[in-house]
Amino acid sequence: MVWCNEIHVGPVGHPFKSCRGSQASQRKGHHEWGKTVLEDIIVPLESYHLYDRLGKRISHEERFSIPRIPAVVELCIQAGVDIPEYPTKRRRKPIIWTGKNEFVDADESELPDPEPESPKPPILTEIPDPEVEPPSSAEETVLLAEETLEAWEKMRVGANKLMKMYPVRVCGYCPEVHVGPSGHKAQNCGAHKHQQRNGQHGWQTAVPDDLIPPRYVWHVPDVTQSLQRELRSFYGQAPAVVEICLQAGAEVPEQYKPTMRFDVGIPSSIKEAEMVV
Numbered sequence: 001m002v003w004c005n006e007i008h009v010g011p012v013g014h015p016f017k018s019c020r021g022s023q024a025s026q027r028k029g030h031h032e033w034g035k036t037v038l039e040d041i042i043v044p045l046e047s048y049h050l051y052d053r054l055g056k057r058i059s060h061e062e063r064f065s066i067p068r069i070p071a072v073v074e075l076c077i078q079a080g081v082d083i084p085e086y087p088t089k090r091r092r093k094p095i096i097w098t099g100k101n102e103f104v105d106a107d108e109s110e111l112p113d114p115e116p117e118s119p120k121p122p123i124l125t126e127i128p129d130p131e132v133e134p135p136s137s138a139e140e141t142v143l144l145a146e147e148t149l150e151a152w153e154k155m156r157v158g159a160n161k162l163m164k165m166y167p168v169r170v171c172g173y174c175p176e177v178h179v180g181p182s183g184h185k186a187q188n189c190g191a192h193k194h195q196q197r198n199g200q201h202g203w204q205t206a207v208p209d210d211l212i213p214p215r216y217v218w219h220v221p222d223v224t225q226s227l228q229r230e231l232r233s234f235y236g237q238a239p240a241v242v243e244i245c246l247q248a249g250a251e252v253p254e255q256y257k258p259t260m261r262f263d264v265g266i267p268s269s270i271k272e273a274e275m276v277v
Contacts, residue, residue, distance in 0.1 A: 002032040007040050009243040010220045015229045041240045043213045047071040047179050048186075052089040053078050053166075054103070058184035071168070071211055072159060074179040078166050082120065138249070145248035152241045153253065160208045170206035177210055178203070214239035219260045223247055230270045236261030 003021030008014050008031075017029030046068040048058055058066055069086060077088055092114075093106035135141040169183040170176070173191035178184050178201075187199030218227060219236045220243070227235060238246070238260045246252050252260065267273040 002034050003027075004031070005040075006031065007036055007215065007217055007240060008033065009217050009240055009247060010223060010226070012226050014218050014227045016218075016227075016232055017229075041215060041244070043215060045071045045175065045177055045211065045213065047074050047177050048184055049074055049086050049088075050078070050180055051087065053180050054095065055089075057182055058186060060185055060187045063184075063186035063188060071177045071179055072155070075159060075162050075166060075168065075211070078179060079162050081123070083123075084120075142249035145245040145250035149242065149245040149250045149253070152239075152245075156208055156212055159211055163206065163208065163211065168206040168211055169203040170210040171201040172204050173197075173202050175210070175213070176201055177206055214241075216240070216259075217243050219243060220247065221266055228270070231266060231273055234261070234264055234266045234273070236264070 003024065004019050005021075006018065013031055013033035016031075019027065019029050019031045047070075049067045049069050050058075067086065073083070073086075077083060077086055082088075091105065092108055092111055095103045096106055097103045135144050166179065167181050169178045169180070171183070171189055171191070173194065174189050176189065183201055183203030185200075189197065189199050189201045216237045217240045219238050220227060221235070236259055238252075238256050242252065242256050252262075257263075267276065
């Protein structure tokens with residue numbers, strides 16, 4: 001993935017001529033494989049942090065003054081998670097609508113003052129890369145793979161539930177996402193023909209895959225054997241996280257088996273593949 005953003009999980013890269021990066025024609029579509037980092041597997045999509053999710057939309061002039069954080073984190077903050085570095089407005093009474101798109105905050109003066117909260121311990125503690133150690137045994141590898149796959153599924157299912165209550169928007173032209181009732185007004189869309197739209201995004205309702213891109217990779221049926229270009233139509237695909245956990249020994253969830261083509265027999269040779277009708 002030196003020239004493009006395609007990744008592969010396995011001892012060696014796949015042989016398919018699918019590279020569309022710079023100078024791809026000179027390499028006839030062949031990939032030049034290199035090492036990956038975590039951000040290549042779990043795409044860190046960011047969105048603007050909103051102090052008031054019901055406030056005015058972010059203008060184009062404010063695009064550099066408002067912090068951007070991982071979109072999943074912003075969704076959790078709006079759903080009630082408190083992170084001191086990213087304060088947000090919490091209403092204790094429902095708002096009062098005065099028009100179709102206008103409202104006023106309810107009077108909270110008669111409510112008792114909120115009690116000062118004691119410092120909360122950090123929700124998660126990130127381990128620096130130099131301190132990360134690989135599993136020391138096969139049993140530990142399988143356990144880690146199962147825990148990772150469980151965390152992946154828990155994050156996706158949880159985000160899907162939150163998105164039903166807290167709207168998330170995605171641009172119909174580019175991968176930009178916005179957590180809030182309506183998209184921002186920053187004119188930073190760089191997709192095809194963005195000049196005709198003056199860089200404005202085309203906002204639409206997002207789905208979980210927009211918030212947490214799965215990054216599909218080719219499924220390797222046998223890690224001891226490399227994929228064959230002539231048998232490409234027989235191979236399936238899976239999210240990179242799922243494929244890593246599968247190769248590490250985890251059990252594959254049922255919902256991924258159809259795309260991984262577990263029900264398709266892979267010919268043992270090219271000659272056998274040519275006989276398949």
